[in-house]
Amino acid sequence: MSPWIEKQRYIIDFTISSLLRRKVKNFGLLALYTLIVFILASTMFFTYSIKKEASIILQGSPEIVVQKLVAGRHDLFPVRDIETLRNIRGVADVQSRLWGYYYDSLVKANYTLLTPPAQTDTAHAGTRTITVDSDTDDSSKPLFTLNGAALEPGTLIIGNGIARLRAIGKGDYMPFRASDGSIMNLKIVDTLSSQSELVSSDLMLMTEQDFRKLFGIAPDYVTDAVMTVKNPSEISMVAAKINKRLPDSRPIVREEILRTYDSIFNWRGGMMIVIFSAAVLAFVIFAWDKASGLSAGERREIGILKAVGWETSDVIQMKFWEGAMISLTAFFSGVILAYIHVFFTGSPVFEPALRGWSSLYPNFALTPFINAEQITTLFFLTVVPYTVATIVPTWRAATIDPDTAMRHTGE
Amino acid sequence: MIELVNVRKVFNAGNPSEFSALNSVNLNIAQNKVTVLKGPSGSGKTTLLSIVGCMSRPSAGRVKLNGREITSLPERFLTDIRRKTFGFIFQQPNLIKGISVLENVMLPAYPLGEKRSSLKVKAMQGLAELNIASKAASKVEWLSGGEAQRASIVRALINNPSIIIADEPTAHLDTKLSYRFMEIIEKFKSEGKTVIITSHDPLVYDAAIVDRVVNFRDGQIEGES
Amino acid sequence: MRNSSIFFSFLSAEAVLLSLLLVHASISESARHETIEEKAALVKTLQLTDLCLFTEARYTRHLSQADLNTAFQDHPLSLEHFPSGSFTQPPYGITERP
Numbered sequence: 001m002s003p004w005i006e007k008q009r010y011i012i013d014f015t016i017s018s019l020l021r022r023k024v025k026n027f028g029l030l031a032l033y034t035l036i037v038f039i040l041a042s043t044m045f046f047t048y049s050i051k052k053e054a055s056i057i058l059q060g061s062p063e064i065v066v067q068k069l070v071a072g073r074h075d076l077f078p079v080r081d082i083e084t085l086r087n088i089r090g091v092a093d094v095q096s097r098l099w100g101y102y103y104d105s106l107v108k109a110n111y112t113l114l115t116p117p118a119q120t121d122t123a124h125a126g127t128r129t130i131t132v133d134s135d136t137d138d139s140s141k142p143l144f145t146l147n148g149a150a151l152e153p154g155t156l157i158i159g160n161g162i163a164r165l166r167a168i169g170k171g172d173y174m175p176f177r178a179s180d181g182s183i184m185n186l187k188i189v190d191t192l193s194s195q196s197e198l199v200s201s202d203l204m205l206m207t208e209q210d211f212r213k214l215f216g217i218a219p220d221y222v223t224d225a226v227m228t229v230k231n232p233s234e235i236s237m238v239a240a241k242i243n244k245r246l247p248d249s250r251p252i253v254r255e256e257i258l259r260t261y262d263s264i265f266n267w268r269g270g271m272m273i274v275i276f277s278a279a280v281l282a283f284v285i286f287a288w289d290k291a292s293g294l295s296a297g298e299r300r301e302i303g304i305l306k307a308v309g310w311e312t313s314d315v316i317q318m319k320f321w322e323g324a325m326i327s328l329t330a331f332f333s334g335v336i337l338a339y340i341h342v343f344f345t346g347s348p349v350f351e352p353a354l355r356g357w358s359s360l361y362p363n364f365a366l367t368p369f370i371n372a373e374q375i376t377t378l379f380f381l382t383v384v385p386y387t388v389a390t391i392v393p394t395w396r397a398a399t400i401d402p403d404t405a406m407r408h409t410g411e
Numbered sequence: 412m413i414e415l416v417n418v419r420k421v422f423n424a425g426n427p428s429e430f431s432a433l434n435s436v437n438l439n440i441a442q443n444k445v446t447v448l449k450g451p452s453g454s455g456k457t458t459l460l461s462i463v464g465c466m467s468r469p470s471a472g473r474v475k476l477n478g479r480e481i482t483s484l485p486e487r488f489l490t491d492i493r494r495k496t497f498g499f500i501f502q503q504p505n506l507i508k509g510i511s512v513l514e515n516v517m518l519p520a521y522p523l524g525e526k527r528s529s530l531k532v533k534a535m536q537g538l539a540e541l542n543i544a545s546k547a548a549s550k551v552e553w554l555s556g557g558e559a560q561r562a563s564i565v566r567a568l569i570n571n572p573s574i575i576i577a578d579e580p581t582a583h584l585d586t587k588l589s590y591r592f593m594e595i596i597e598k599f600k601s602e603g604k605t606v607i608i609t610s611h612d613p614l615v616y617d618a619a620i621v622d623r624v625v626n627f628r629d630g631q632i633e634g635e636s
Numbered sequence: 637m638r639n640s641s642i643f644f645s646f647l648s649a650e651a652v653l654l655s656l657l658l659v660h661a662s663i664s665e666s667a668r669h670e671t672i673e674e675k676a677a678l679v680k681t682l683q684l685t686d687l688c689l690f691t692e693a694r695y696t697r698h699l700s701q702a703d704l705n706t707a708f709q710d711h712p713l714s715l716e717h718f719p720s721g722s723f724t725q726p727p728y729g730i731t732e733r734p
Contacts, residue, residue, distance in 0.1 A: 004524060006525065010522075010640075058679060059679075061685045067701070196674050200688065203682075226683050252685075252701065272722075301507055307501070308499070325643060332653075339657045358720075362688050367664060368661035370658065527638070
């Protein structure tokens with residue numbers, strides 16, 4: 001083995017012995033550093049994963065959603081306006097949507113109630129990729145067929161989050177308080193899968209009949225309209241035409257939906273800034289402490305090393321390894337723990353923050369999408385500064401000539 | 412073999428506290444002899460020792476080692492020479508706390524990158540010769556004064572230097588240990604090494620194996636005995 | 637065992653573990669393809685517009701459908717009082733300057 005490699009190994013040996021002398025302090029340091037990397041990496045993994053999934057999944061969202069605004073508020077959409085929309089040039093089809101929110105006072109949760117849209121030829125494309133497996137009994141792997149006919153008046157299909165929260169399932173009855181004060185009991189005929197919770201956790205699917213009865217919505221109104229356009233590149237043009245024909249409407253195009261999720265969890269968001277700044281500040285304090293000088297004991301040691309024959313460069317190398325060892329260990333441990341945290345255990349550390357005031361908290365079984373760029377940036381922002389911060393204060397001490405060192409260590 | 416020509420050393424040059432530790436010292440140290448520099452504290456012996464041992468440079472004058480001038484060598488070469496030629500024994504053992512005796516002893520050899528297995532053998536041998544092999548794995552805090560002193564001697568010898576320099580070695584040793592120390596010096600001499608010692612302990616400068624005693628006072632050589 | 641050997645074995649173990657996890661990531665991506673497809677299909681058939689992330693309020697549940705005034709409905713000063721509001725921004729296009 002070449003002398004240089006052997007020399008590095010010796011230096012590492014000595015550095016480790018040196019660090020082990022102050023076990024508590026150095027392990028505390030390592031733990032703290034690892035924690036910082038853990039939080040940052042977890043955040044990166046979590047947010048990137050969700051954003052990536054959103055960008056894939058929401059490709060199937062409506063091309064244009066048209067809402068009606070009254071006095072600046074989202075109001076019910078009159079069915080007759082659907083004809084107006086149909087007549088706009090470039091429009092392929094217009095469908096109505098019925099959806100709304102229901103507050104369940106028993107568990108203090110908000111549910112999204114939805115009437116599955118009527119099946120058209122294009123909509124079927126979705127069902128073909130889903131496999132039907134009606135015999136499964138446990139909810140970890142059931143996959144779901146959406147079929148307008150399966151939902152009959154008086155029946156309900158609920159999302160897995162609701163099933164968990166209320167501990168109800170297939171065959172149970174769910175009571176609702178309708179708009180006229182009467183109680184409606186709907187029977188649950190199926191539960192949506194747990195893998196799809198990211199989009200379906202709080203959904204309740206019911207027939208149009210039940211929906212209208214529950215909320216007291218007259219047949220000539222719907223919640224909003226969704227449109228498909230003949231030529232996708234003309235979507236914004238069509239949206240402009242909608243604005244002209246229906247002045248009190250608000251069209252939302254698919255592009256806006258996707259962009260909304262692109263900017264979610266942005267670093268500029270309030271909570272993200274807090275997390276990020278806290279981590280950065282903690283790290284800076286750390287490195288600053290390291291960089292601001294050596295203790296008397298450390299100086300003495302360097303003096304002895306110089307006196308027994310170590311050169312300045314040897315001492316610098318030793319300090320480099322000290323910084324690098326702690327950095328590398330903390331970085332790897334932090335990233336590994338973060339990965340396990342987010343992709344194996346469903347990010348429990350973030351739950352209090354993400355959950356907020358909601359009762360229904362989806363099961364975040366995220367797909368591991370990793371952004372290598374982010375991880376590399378994290379590496380360079382943590383390992384390099386810390387290693388440098390460890391070397392810097394040593395510079396002066398390492399250049400003491402051995403004679404001075406000898407004198408100071410004499411007493 | 413070591414030649415000092417008109418060596419001066421000034422500390423704190425330019426400040427009000429400037430003082431001259433060495434004034435125009437001319438000295439030749441012979442090979443394979445035991446030379447003792449004797450004088451009261453503050454006479455400049457330690458300063459001279461560190462210049463001879465390539466630990467610091469003179470403010471003026473020249474130093475030659477085996478005919479080769481070393482005064483103006485860059486630090487790297489100077490350190491290299493120091494590592495290979497000199498072994499220092501300080502007043503205090505100056506061992507690094509918290510690590511084992513063995514590791515302390517091997518430290519000076521680390522930058523040279525020698526294979527660990529052979530280095531360890533050398534170190535253990537050295538420890539055995541001074542009867543402290545049993546303490547190899549102990550932390551240095553647990554050694555007695557004499558054991559620590561011996562450990563620092565083993566450390567000084569690890570690179571097999573040809574010149575041993577000792578600065579007031581018996582200052583913190585009792586009589587018995589001091590005699591022991593002089594026995595070790597005798598062994599060095601018989602192995603062909605050159606020894607330079609500073610001391611104001613009569614036990615040292617009156618010892619039989621000492622070949623030459625140089626008297627120091629106020630940074631200058633006064634005479635010899 | 638030598639200190640440096642211990643350190644290097646530990647570091648290599650971590651590096652190996654990390655690479656295994658990254659391999660897991662790429663394998664999962666293909667294995668999860670199915671579940672992603674399922675979600676995408678649900679979105680398409682049910683004409684969904686948002687992920688179910690925050691169920692605290694209407695405008696946090698359907699981020700892309702919220703308008704500038706939705707928040708007003710809950711608080712006259714439109715101060716953000718749900719924690720999830722600090723993660724999200726108004727839907728794209730709303731705060732665009734002309």
